[in-house]
Amino acid sequence: MSSYQALYRAWRPEKFEDVCGQEAVTKTLKRQIVMGHVAHAYLFCGSRGTGKTTTAKVLSRAINCMDTQDGEPCGKCEACIQLKNESNMDILEIDAASNNGVDEVRALRDRIAYPPTIGKYKVYIIDEVHMLSTSAFNALLKTLEEPPAHAVFILATTEPQKLPATVLSRCQRYDFRRIAQDVIVDRMKVVLNGIGRSADDEALSEIARAAEGGMRDALSLLDMCLSYCTDDVKAPLVREVLGTTGREFMFDFAGAILAGNTALSMHLIDRAMRDGRDPQVFSREAAQHFRILLMALIVPNDLTSLAEITPEDAQRFCEQAKKFEQTRLMRAMDLFIRAEGDMKWVSNPRSILEMCAVRACFPAEGNSVEALTERIEMLEGKLKNGVQIVSSKPEAAPDASKAPSDPKAAPQKAPAAKPKGPKTQDEVMFDKAIEILSQNPSIRGSLRTAKFAGRDANVVFVSFDKNARIHMQALERKPQLLEAAFTESFGEKMTVNLKIDDGKEVSVKGVSGEALARTFEIFGRDMVEVTD
Numbered sequence: 001m002s003s004y005q006a007l008y009r010a011w012r013p014e015k016f017e018d019v020c021g022q023e024a025v026t027k028t029l030k031r032q033i034v035m036g037h038v039a040h041a042y043l044f045c046g047s048r049g050t051g052k053t054t055t056a057k058v059l060s061r062a063i064n065c066m067d068t069q070d071g072e073p074c075g076k077c078e079a080c081i082q083l084k085n086e087s088n089m090d091i092l093e094i095d096a097a098s099n100n101g102v103d104e105v106r107a108l109r110d111r112i113a114y115p116p117t118i119g120k121y122k123v124y125i126i127d128e129v130h131m132l133s134t135s136a137f138n139a140l141l142k143t144l145e146e147p148p149a150h151a152v153f154i155l156a157t158t159e160p161q162k163l164p165a166t167v168l169s170r171c172q173r174y175d176f177r178r179i180a181q182d183v184i185v186d187r188m189k190v191v192l193n194g195i196g197r198s199a200d201d202e203a204l205s206e207i208a209r210a211a212e213g214g215m216r217d218a219l220s221l222l223d224m225c226l227s228y229c230t231d232d233v234k235a236p237l238v239r240e241v242l243g244t245t246g247r248e249f250m251f252d253f254a255g256a257i258l259a260g261n262t263a264l265s266m267h268l269i270d271r272a273m274r275d276g277r278d279p280q281v282f283s284r285e286a287a288q289h290f291r292i293l294l295m296a297l298i299v300p301n302d303l304t305s306l307a308e309i310t311p312e313d314a315q316r317f318c319e320q321a322k323k324f325e326q327t328r329l330m331r332a333m334d335l336f337i338r339a340e341g342d343m344k345w346v347s348n349p350r351s352i353l354e355m356c357a358v359r360a361c362f363p364a365e366g367n368s369v370e371a372l373t374e375r376i377e378m379l380e381g382k383l384k385n386g387v388q389i390v391s392s393k394p395e396a397a398p399d400a401s402k403a404p405s406d407p408k409a410a411p412q413k414a415p416a417a418k419p420k421g422p423k424t425q426d427e428v429m430f431d432k433a434i435e436i437l438s439q440n441p442s443i444r445g446s447l448r449t450a451k452f453a454g455r456d457a458n459v460v461f462v463s464f465d466k467n468a469r470i471h472m473q474a475l476e477r478k479p480q481l482l483e484a485a486f487t488e489s490f491g492e493k494m495t496v497n498l499k500i501d502d503g504k505e506v507s508v509k510g511v512s513g514e515a516l517a518r519t520f521e522i523f524g525r526d527m528v529e530v531t532d
Contacts, residue, residue, distance in 0.1 A: 006219075006220065006223055007191060007195075007219040007220070007222060007223045007226075008215075008216045008219040008220055008223075011191050011194070011219065012054055012057075013051075013054055013058060014058065014061070014073070014075060014084065015058060015072050015073065015075075016029065016030050016055075016058055016062070016071065016072055017072065019051050019054060019055055019058065020051070020179055020183050020184070020186075020187050020215055021050070021051070021177065021178075021179035021180060021183045021184075021215070022050070022051050022055065022176055022177065022179075025044075025055060025174045025175075025176060026055065028174070029055070029059055029062075029071070029174075030062075030070065030071030030072065031071065032071075033062050033063060033068060033071040034068075034070065034071045038063050038121070038152065039152075039171075039172045040144075040147050040151065040152060040153065041144050041147070041152070041153040041154075041155070041170055041171040041172065042056075042059070042152075042153070042154045042155065042171060042172050042174065043129075043155045043156075043157070043160065043163075043167075043168065043171035043172065043173045043174065044056060044154065044155070044156045044157075044174050044176060045156075045157055045158075045160040045173060045174070045175050045176065046158070046175060046176025046177065046178075047158060047176075047178055047212075047213065047214065048158055048214055048216070048217070049211070049213075049214025049215055049216030049217045049218075050176040050177065050178060050179060050213065050214060050215065051176055051179075051215060052156040052157075052176055053093075053125070053127055053156055055176075056125045056154040056156060057083075057091075057125070058073070059123075059154065060083070060091050060121075060123035060125065060152070060154065061073040061079075061080055061083045061084075063119070063120065063121050063123070063152065064079045064080075064083070064088075064090060064091075064116070064118070064119025064120055064121055064123070065077055065079060065080055065119075066078070066079055066119075078118060079118050079119045082118065088118065088119075089117055090116040090117055090118060090119050090121070090122050090123065091122075091123050091125070092122075092123070092124050092125070093125045093127065094108070094124065094125065094126045094127065095127055095128065096126050096127060096128045096129045096130075096131045096132050097127075097128045097131040100131050100132045100133050100136055101133060101135075101136060102133065102135040102136045102138075102139050104136070105132070105136040105139040105140050106139055108124065108140075109139065109140070109143050112124075112143060112147060112148060112151050113148060115150050116150055120150070121150055121151070121152045122150050122151050122152070123151075123152045123153075123154060124151065124152070124153050124154070125154045125156065126153065126154070126155050126156070127156045128156070128157060128158070129155040129156065129157045129163065129167075130157045130158075130159045130160070130162040130163055134164075137163075137164050137166075137167055140167070141166055141167065141170070144167065144170040144171070145170050153171075155167075155171060160173070177213075178212070178213025178214070179213050179214070179215050180213075180308060181205065181208040181209060181308040182208075182308070184207075184208040184211060184213075184215060184218045185201070185204045185205060185208050187215060187218075187219075188204050188207065188208070188218060188219070188222055189204070191219065191222070192222075197226060197232075197233070198232045198233070199222075199225075199232060199233030199234075200232065200233070200234060200235060202235040203225070203233045203234055203235040203237070203238045204222075204233075205310075206235055206238045206239060206242065206244060206246070207221045207222055207225065207238060207242070210242050210244060221241075221242065224241055225237065225238050225241050228240070228241050240275075240276070243276065243277050243278045243281050244277070244281060244285060245272055245277055245282060245285055247313060249268070249272070250285060250286065250289040251289075251316065251320065252268060253265065253268050253269075253286065253289075254286075254289055254290065254293065254320060255320070256268060256361070257332060257357065257360045257361055258320075258323050258324060260361045260362060261361065262357070262358050262361045265357040265358070265360075265361060266354060266357070269282070269350070269353060269354055269357060273350060279343055279349040279350050279352070279353045280340055280343045280344075280349060282353060283336045283337075283339045283340040283343065283352075283353055283356065284336075284340050286332075286336040287333050287336035287337045287340065290329050290332045290333040290336065291307075291333055292307045292309065292317050293317055293320060293321040293324060293329050294321070294326065294329040294330060294333060295307055296314070296317040296318045296320075296321035297321045297322075297324070297326055297329065298326075300314075300318050300321075303317060303318065328363070331360070332360045335356045335359055335360050336356055336360070338356075339352050339353060339355075339356040341441070342441060342444070342445075344441075345441045345442060426452070426454075426455045426460075427452050429486075429489045429490045430452040430460065430462075430489070431452075432489040433460075433485045433486045433488070433489035433490070434447055434450060436485040436488060436489060437481070437482070437485045440481070443474065443475060443478065443481070445471070446471035446472075446474045446475050447471075447475075448471075449464050449465050449468040449471055450462050450463075450464060450471075450475075451463050451464070451501070453499065453501070458492065458493060458494050458495060459494070459495050459496075459497055460486055460490075460494055460495070460496050460497065461497045461499065462496060462497065462498050462499070463498075463499055463500070463501040464498070464499070464500055464501060465500075465501060466500060466501070469500060472498050472499075472500065475498060476498055479496070482496040483495060483496060
């Protein structure tokens with residue numbers, strides 16, 4: 001029985017015109033071959049599965065072909081046939097991840113002097129070239145700069161920023177873009193027709209979306225789905241294989257978030273988890289859904305092309321987006337993006353997903369600019385929809401007959417509350433310390449309710465609400481981490497005192513806590529001294 005060959009290998013393009021989604025690259029390379037301007041070193045950059053190695057093999061076949069046709073290999077000459085059978089000794093493909101030492105590069109450099117056996121060029125394809133060590137790069141520099149006339153280097157990498165500038169300057173660089181979803185779908189249809197199988201458009205769209213712009217990933221996923229499905233490939237079966245939820249489910253979930261229906265959002269998450277969906281994939285899909293909703297508010301006319309969705313889906317996104325405020329969408333998107341990252345550090349990622357969904361159901365709390373803006377937009381939306389907002393306890397009109405005759409006896413109108421002044425230096429340093437600590441994912445959640453409660457010499461007081469005692473206890477177990485962050489922020493050795501805010505007013509010499517707090521607010525804690 002012959003061994004099975006994966007779809008992405010069996011359907012690897014053999015001509016430039018078959019390479020999908022990289023027209024700018026392939027057209028330039030074809031023109032170079034026609035004009036005889038073949039460079040001695042190329043650098044192909046781009047994300048995985050976008051055609052870097054495939055284009056390198058087509059280029060090596062084209063420059064060695066004995067009868068090229070408009071820059072394309074003929075596929076019939078001896079050189080082309082040997083390359084197709086992978087028996088041509090003039091094409092050497094090297095994996096830099098496993099051959100990254102200086103000794104391997106020196107051995108390669110010694111073999112370069114030997115001329116090709118059949119074709120015009122001896123081609124060296126070095127994949128994942130960024131994995132080479134520094135000494136290996138140094139050994140390769142001179143050869144890259146002045147190779148023999150018969151040698152051509154093609155370097156491929158997903159991380160060009162890791163390459164030395166001396167290597168980049170010696171190569172012609174070509175950047176491979178992520179492939180559009182409709183291009184991936186069209187290519188999968190060609191493959192399915194070639195093997196005598198079929199799939200519905202929704203299923204192919206699900207696969208293309210999961211591939212994230214990589215043709216190789218798309219064909220690998222299609223291969224899995226073909227093995228799972230005994231008949232035609234259907235969207236529900238594809239979701240089972242990929243662990244995704246689908247558009248309809250996400251519309252329901254976003255609707256629950258919009259309505260603030262925490263119970264429905266919990267039931268939907270539970271249903272997805274029972275169906276074997278991954279919490280991290282769920283968070284990624286939710287963030288993507290809210291991203292498209294945000295785009296529907298900003299650029300509704302270009303949503304089909306920018307979000308790579310069908311016109312029918314674009315209309316549904318626009319209808320649902322009208323029910324959201326822009327800040328609400330941005331916050332929901334941010335919450336689910338953060339949740340996906342936080343799940344890497346916990347043993348129960350489902351709890352992170354559920355907590356994120358509950359937060360997304362309600363407006364942002366607190367007095368931050370984001371929270372206030374979101375609440376204002378919600379009130380404006382209610383007024384726009386005709387909802388009248390009135391005080392729950394209307395104030396009775398004053399009786400004119402009972403008005404005091406003496407103007408001096410009349411109570412003076414209470415002055416309007418002054419806006420809060422700028423933060424003190426200690427409060428700024430406190431915020432900086434919290435920002436430093438928030439870079440640690442294990443305690444990031446425990447810092448959300450922490451508040452600056454004052455400073456006494458080298459001691460910083462941090463308070464927590466009554467219902468946040470568990471967060472305070474989590475931070476108490478890491479005193480060295482806290483002291484290091486506050487010492488770095490304040491610029492001197494600091495200790496941290498954690499306490500629960502019991503809400504009791506503080507009185508000093510008959511001065512109420514409210515008056516004292518107001519004094520601190522106006523003059524700053526550093527400028528007020530309380531004495532017995």
